[in-house]
Amino acid sequence: MSDAKPELDRQFEELYRAHLRDVYSYAYYRVGNHHDAEDLTEQAFLQAYRHFERALAESNGRPLRPWLIRIAHNLASNYHRDRGRRPETALDVVEPPSHPHATERVVEGREELRRVLAHLDGLPDDRREALIMRFSLGMSNREIARALGRTDGATKVLIHRAIKQLEESMGEE
Amino acid sequence: MTDAASNFEFERLLSDALHPVDPPPDLATRMETAFASIAELAAAELSNWADELSESEVDALRDPRNWVRPVVAVAAGTVAGGALVLLELRRRRRPSGLRASAESLLKDLRPD
Numbered sequence: 001m002s003d004a005k006p007e008l009d010r011q012f013e014e015l016y017r018a019h020l021r022d023v024y025s026y027a028y029y030r031v032g033n034h035h036d037a038e039d040l041t042e043q044a045f046l047q048a049y050r051h052f053e054r055a056l057a058e059s060n061g062r063p064l065r066p067w068l069i070r071i072a073h074n075l076a077s078n079y080h081r082d083r084g085r086r087p088e089t090a091l092d093v094v095e096p097p098s099h100p101h102a103t104e105r106v107v108e109g110r111e112e113l114r115r116v117l118a119h120l121d122g123l124p125d126d127r128r129e130a131l132i133m134r135f136s137l138g139m140s141n142r143e144i145a146r147a148l149g150r151t152d153g154a155t156k157v158l159i160h161r162a163i164k165q166l167e168e169s170m171g172e173e
Numbered sequence: 174m175t176d177a178a179s180n181f182e183f184e185r186l187l188s189d190a191l192h193p194v195d196p197p198p199d200l201a202t203r204m205e206t207a208f209a210s211i212a213e214l215a216a217a218e219l220s221n222w223a224d225e226l227s228e229s230e231v232d233a234l235r236d237p238r239n240w241v242r243p244v245v246a247v248a249a250g251t252v253a254g255g256a257l258v259l260l261e262l263r264r265r266r267r268p269s270g271l272r273a274s275a276e277s278l279l280k281d282l283r284p285d
Contacts (some may be wrong), residue, residue: 009212016204024196038200045204049211109189116190135184136191167183 012052016045019065022137023072029132030076040079044072066146069133073147119169127162134159 027040048071055067120128133139145155
């Protein structure tokens with residue numbers, strides 16, 4: 001019993017180190033500012049710590065990233081429910097990754113990325129969340145399905161429709 | 174451009190737009206400190222609780238017939254703790270700081 005707790009803490013530390021960036025990125029794209037993303041990340045990991053032993057026992061050796069992201073997802077939903085609004089500022093603050101292009105191409109690229117984010121904001125919540133999980137966190141369909149509590153097939157369709165809708169809405173401009 | 178190439182291009186654009194965001198370095202430091210404190214405090218509280226039991230109480234606890242009351246007490250404590258957490262969650266309109274959350278977590282871990 002006395003040996004179990006330090007081992008559990010060690011495993012939790014491993015999980016935390018491996019996925020801090022994932023949880024923070026997800027929180028950031030859901031709430032749109034660093035301050036609330038930090039708060040949400042802290043809350044997510046504290047909740048995860050509280051339920052870690054049970055989650056580990058029930059995971060049957062499967063990765064715990066979907067479980068962690070599900071916690072962050074629920075907290076972000078509560079955040080928006082309490083405020084009754086969607087993120088306002090994500091587009092202004094997120095700096096696109098730098099590429100080794102010429103300066104004018106970088107500027108053009110940034111405008112295009114801002115446009116993508118603006119249109120992403122117009123998608124229904126579930127489609128937007130699935131795209132954040134896929135493209136920001138690199139989660140597989142199966143992982144996204146577990147995080148959203150859907151079947152693999154339904155998740156595949158969700159992502160496909162989300163991409164199509166985004167492409168069409170950008171094409172209409 | 175073929176459909177496949179166009180899809181690939183659009184997905185690459187999405188990956189760029191939604192690139193991962195690094196957390197601020199002080200967040201990681203704050204959280205690691207908080208987890209270490211929680212683990213240490215929880216261990217210290219459990220150890221104090223065990224130290225407070227007399228030899229005869231420890232002997233009595235070895236007898237399964239005496240497990241009912243502690244189990245009932247733990248269950249009652251869990252329900253009460255859960256209710257407190259629920260009240261706290263309802264009270265909070267937005268997530269508060271790490272300190273408040275850590276204190277709430279410690280309250281749950283504390284044996285009554």
